Amino acid sequence: MAGKDENSAPLPPMDSAPGQRFAVAGTLVTEGEQLPDAIVAVDGDRIEFAGPAAVFAERDDAGSYAGIPLDDDALLIPGLIDLHCHGGFGVDFSTADDVELRESLTRHYNAGTTTLLASLMAAAEDEMLAAAERLSPLVAEGLIAGIHAEGPFLSAARNGAQPAAALRDPDPDFVEELVATCQGSLRTMTYAPELPGADGLVEQLVSHGVIPSLGHTGATAEQTTASLELVLEELESAGFDGYTETPTITHVFNGMPPWHHRSPGPVGASLEAAALGRAVLEIIGDGHHLHPQTLRMLFATLPPTALALVTDATAATDMPDGDYRLGGQQARLKNSVLRTDNGQLAGGSATLLACVRACVGAGVPLQRALTAATTVPAAILGLEDEIGALHAGYRADILVTDQDLGLITAFRSGQAVGATRS
Structure with a gap:
C-alpha cells in the first residue's frame, strides 16, 4: 500500500468487503492540501483518523483496522x-x-x-x-x-x-x-x-x-x-x-x-x-x-x-x-x-x-x-462539518483513485459503493 515509511506498522490485509473498521493508505488530498504517506481509518460510517501513516501506526488499536490493498500511487480524496x-x-x-x-x-x-x-x-x-x-x-x-x-x-x-x-x-x-x-x-x-x-x-x-x-x-x-x-x-x-x-x-x-x-x-x-x-x-x-x-x-x-x-x-x-x-x-x-x-x-x-x-x-x-x-x-449546503473533507468525525465518503483520477474504490458512509476503474 502507498504511504508507509519504515516506522509504519503494516495494516492487516482485507480479504472481503469492508466491515466495521478498515483503513486505506495513500496520498491524502483534501481542502487544497496534499499529504503523502497518509492513512484514512473508518469506524462504521465515520472517519476515525486521517493523517500521517506513521502517527496512525503508533496507536494501540492500529492493528484492529483491516487494510485494503491498493496501488502505491493511490490518491485519497473526499467524496x-x-x-x-x-x-x-x-x-x-x-x-x-x-x-x-x-x-x-x-x-x-x-x-x-x-x-x-x-x-x-x-x-x-x-x-x-x-x-x-x-x-x-x-x-x-x-x-x-x-x-x-x-x-x-x-x-x-x-x-x-x-x-x-x-x-x-x-x-x-x-x-x-x-x-x-x-x-x-x-x-x-x-x-x-x-x-x-x-x-x-x-x-x-x-x-x-x-x-x-x-x-x-x-x-x-x-x-x-x-x-x-x-x-x-x-x-x-x-x-x-x-x-x-x-x-x-x-x-x-x-x-x-x-x-x-x-x-x-x-x-x-x-x-x-x-x-x-x-x-x-x-x-x-x-x-x-x-x-x-x-x-x-x-x-x-x-x-x-x-x-x-x-x-x-x-x-x-x-x-x-x-x-x-x-x-x-x-x-x-x-x-x-x-x-x-x-x-x-x-x-x-x-x-x-x-x-x-x-x-x-x-x-x-x-x-x-x-x-x-x-x-x-x-x-x-451547510454541511461543511459533515462532508467535503477527510477529517476525523466526518462522514466516511472517500474516493480512492490513481494518479490520473481513475476511480479505484468509492465509499459512502463507510460502505463500498464502487470498485471500478473509470
Whole structure:
C-alpha cells in the first residue's frame, strides 16, 4: 500500500468487503492540501483518523483496522458533491419512477459523486409537483441532499434547453405549493432577476430556507448586481451560516448573454461579485460548456471559495450516443455533447469525477479542482462539518483513485459503493 515509511506498522490485509473498521493508505488530498504517506481509518460510517501513516501506526488499536490493498500511487480524496444534477445513466430525475431514481443514484455513488442535489427541469406545475413528491422521500432517507428547482421563473430569451412554454413570471402561490410538496427539502431555486416579482421571490425563498440562484437570465449588470445584493441582505438577515450567506450563480456563462466589455451583463456582474466574495459561481467543467482557457481563467483569477464545480448531468450521463429524455422533451447525445433539436446545449453528460479530470486536463491544479467539487459545495449546503473533507468525525465518503483520477474504490458512509476503474 502507498504511504508507509519504515516506522509504519503494516495494516492487516482485507480479504472481503469492508466491515466495521478498515483503513486505506495513500496520498491524502483534501481542502487544497496534499499529504503523502497518509492513512484514512473508518469506524462504521465515520472517519476515525486521517493523517500521517506513521502517527496512525503508533496507536494501540492500529492493528484492529483491516487494510485494503491498493496501488502505491493511490490518491485519497473526499467524496464529490454535485449541486446541479438532473439525472444520469439513462434516468431523468424529473420524470423517473422510484426504482429508476434509486438505480441512477447508486450509479452516481459508484462513479464518485457521494452527495448531490436532484435538479428539476422547468415544467407545468403539476409535473414539477409530481417530481418533487417522488424525490422528497429520498431526501428523508439521506439518498440525496435536497432538491434544486431550475425554474420555472427563467428568461424565455435565455432558456437554453428549458422548455419555453413552461417559463413564467414568479408566482408566490406556486412557490408555496412547491415548498410544501418538497417537505423541507427544496434547497435552491434558479431564477431570472429581471422578471416582474423577482425581488418578492427572493424574499419568499429565503423565508423558507431556500437559496436563490441567479441564472438563465438576460439581466443587465445593474439588475444582476442589485438582485445579488438583495439576496445577500436576505440571507444575512435570515441567519444563514457559512457560504450559505452567499448567493450562487447557476452555471455561469451558460444561459446568459455573452460578456461584452461595454455590456457586461450578468456574466460581468457575477464575476465581480465572486471576486469580492459576494457570490459563488457554478461552473460546468466538462470541457464542452466552457472552453479550457475559460476554466483556467476562472480558477486563476477567483478565490477558491468562489467556484463550485457542477455537472448539470442528464439522463445521457455516461451513456452511448443516442436520444435521451430531458424533462418533457428529447435531446440527442453525439460525441459526448447533448443538444436539443434546435442545436442548444442541453445539459451535461459527464460525471463529476470526469469534470474534475477535465479541469485538471485543462491546466487547473488538482487541489483547486477538488476544492470546487468538495469543500465549496459542502459549505453551500451547510454541511461543511459533515462532508467535503477527510477529517476525523466526518462522514466516511472517500474516493480512492490513481494518479490520473481513475476511480479505484468509492465509499459512502463507510460502505463500498464502487470498485471500478473509470
